[in-house]
Amino acid sequence: MKYRVRLTFPQHLIKEPVIFNMAKKYDIIPNIRRARVTETVGEMVLELDGTEENLKNGIEMLKRQGIEVEFVEGDLVE
Numbered sequence: 001m002k003y004r005v006r007l008t009f010p011q012h013l014i015k016e017p018v019i020f021n022m023a024k025k026y027d028i029i030p031n032i033r034r035a036r037v038t039e040t041v042g043e044m045v046l047e048l049d050g051t052e053e054n055l056k057n058g059i060e061m062l063k064r065q066g067i068e069v070e071f072v073e074g075d076l077v078e
Helices: 018-026 052-064
Strands: 002-009 029-037 042-049 068-071
Touching: 002 052, 018 029, 018 052, 042 052, 052 068
Parallel strands: none
Antiparallel strands: 002 042, 002 068, 029 042
16 A cells, blocks of 8 residues: 655654654655755655555654644656
8 A cells, every 4th residue: 555645844853764763663665755854844745655554553653753744646656
């Protein structure tokens, strides 16, 4: 199963390996489609591949850390 998400990182998490930690803990394969990082905010569009349960758990982990998660549609993946 694949999810496409837009993540917005608060300033204190910009330099933390949160995507790596989520991917490793929940056996999720992330594919970065777009990313933009400034001094105060990080934004990223990802394609996440894994089981439905692992994806839901991984996304909940991101939300608990204060990352804004928005599901996106469009021409990112066929």
